[in-house]
Amino acid sequence: MTRPWLLRDRRGAFGVLILIVFVACAIAAPLVTNGEPTVQRDIVATRFVPPLSRDVNGVFHPIGTDRFGRDVWTRLVYGARVSMGVGVLAVLVAVILGVVVGALAGYWRGPLSVALLALTDFALALPRVVLLLLLAALWQPSTLLVVAVLGLTGWMGIARLVHGEVRSLAARPFVEGAVAVGARRLRILARHILPNALTPVIVAAALGVGNAIVLEAGLSYLGLGVQAPTPSWGNMITSGSDTLVNAPWVAIAPGVALVLVVVACTLLGDALRDVLDPNVRG
C-alpha cells in the first residue's frame, strides 16, 4: 500500500531506486564482490589496476584496484555497509533522543520543559564539526564512537521540531476530545499526539541520514572517523586523494557513491514530506 503512492512521486521513485540498489549491494556484499575488502596480495603486481581490466593473476576488477592492490568495487560495497550503517544508526540515536526531549518539553510544561529547551538551545549553539573533532580527538577513533558522536550532536533540530508539533497538537480539539472522554496523559501522547507529530520527523530523518553520511565521510577523511583498514567511503576518498592524477578511480568511485546516496536521501525526504500528509492521501 505504501509503495504505489510513494513511487508515484518521481523524486521519491528515483530516491527509493538508488537506495534499494545500494542497500541490496551492501546486504549481499559477499555475493556481488570477492568478499575480501581488506586482503592484500602481491601489492607491487596488483596495485593501481585500471577499471574494467584484469590483473596479472587474471582477476577481473570492475573499478580497478587501489595502492595496496585491493579491489575498489569490493571496498566500495563493504564501505557502503559502514557508511550507510553509521548514517542510519546515528540518525536513529538522534531521532530517539530528539523525540523524547521534544515530547517531554512540549507536553509537560513547567520547569522541566524550560530546562530541556535551554539544553537544546545550548547544544544547538555549539558548532557541530568542532565538537566532533574534539570528541574524536579525545577518544580512540572507532566506528561506534562515530555513531555516538553523530547521534549526540544531531538530535537538537528534531527535538525542536517535535516540541513545536506537540505543543500545537496538544491544543487541537481532537486531543481535548480525548481528555474529555477520560484518556490519561501517556495515552494521549502515544495515540493522539506523537502519531500526528511524526511526519516531519520522518522527513527530517531521511534528510539527516544523508547529512550524517557526509559528516562521517568528513571525519574519516580527516582520519578521525572509521579507521583503516575497515573501508568507509570517507577513508577511501582520503587514501585515493594522493593518487587522484594517476589512479582517479580510487577516490572518484566512493565520491560518486556518496553523492548518489545523499541525493537519494534528500529526494526521498522531499517526497515523503508531500506524501505523508494524511489529508492529501487519496
Place this chain on the structure above:
Amino acid sequence: MTAPGSLLVEVRDLVKHYPGERSWFGLGAPRAAVRAVDGVSFTIAPGRTLGLVGESGSGKTTVGRTMLRLQEPTSGKVLFEGNDVFGLDAARLRALRRKMQIVFQDPYSSLNPRMTVEETLREPLEIHRLNGAVSALLDEVGLDAAFAKRYPHELSGGQRQRVGIARALSVEPRFIVCDEPVSALDVSVQAQVLNLLADLQAKRRLTYLFIAHDLAVVRHIADDVAVMYLGKIVEHAPAAEIYAQPRHPYTTALLSAVPEPNPRASKQRIVLTGDMPSPAHPPPGCPFHPRCPHPKKSERCRTEPPPLRPITPGHLAACHYAEEPM
C-alpha cells in the same frame, strides 16, 4: 443521585482571566489580564437545554470548556449532581467525565486524522471498560456501520460531526456541552444535526449546554437562553420569553439580525456600530454602553455597572432601563 426536578448543573460566579503577558522579556509589568469570563452564574435542570449565545470573544466557549475542566478556572464553582467539579482529584475527575461530554465546533480538527472512526469510538469504551458497540453508536447518530473503517478525511463535515457526537455519547453521559456544533456546517446539514441532537436528547434524557453565536439556531433547541457580552451574562430568560420580549438592548439587536423568511414582513434592523471592546480593557459602567442604541442611555450607564436582576419572574437582565425595553 439527584432527586427529580432538582438541578443537574450549577455554575456559580465562574471567572476565567488570562493573565497578561509581561513586557521586556518577562521582566516588565504584566499587561492587563483578559477577562474572558467575568462572573457567570446559571443552573440547568435535568433534561433541559440552556442556550448560551454571544458574539465571538464573549467568553461563551470558555464557559463550556472550563465547566469540563478542559481549562482551569480562575475562580468560581461548578457543581455537577452536587459534586464540586473543580475540587476533584484526577481519578474522580476521570470518573465524572463519563457523565459530562463535549461536542466541538470544528468537525475538521475534532477527530484524530490518523484514527479510523472505529478506533476513535472504541477508545472511550476501552478507557471506561464499557460494553458498548461501535456499530450501535454509529446507528444512533444515523451513520452506516460501513463508516467504521473510514478515516476522518474521507467523511463530509456533517458526517464528521455525527462521529463527534457518537464519541460524546459513547461514555453514556448525562450532560453534553454542544460548543457551536453546527456553526461550521452547511445550512442544509445544520438542520439535520440539530434534529439529531434533539432526538438524542429525548431518547437519552440528555441535558445540554448549547453554545451558539446566533439566536436563530438556539431557538429550536433551547428551553432557556442566556446572552453573553464581554464575559458576562446580560440577559437570561425562558426561550419563548426572550424571543417575544427581550429586555436588554443587546439581545434586541441580536434578534433584529435574525433573518426574516417572510419578505413582506416589515422589520426594523438595529445595526450595532463598532466592535466588541477588548476583554482586557472593558469599558467602565455598563460594558455595552459604547455600542448601546437604547434611547434612554444616560450618564448612569457610563459609570454604574448594571447588575443582572430579575425584571419579571424568571427573566433576568443587566440593564438600568430593562423595564422600558427598546
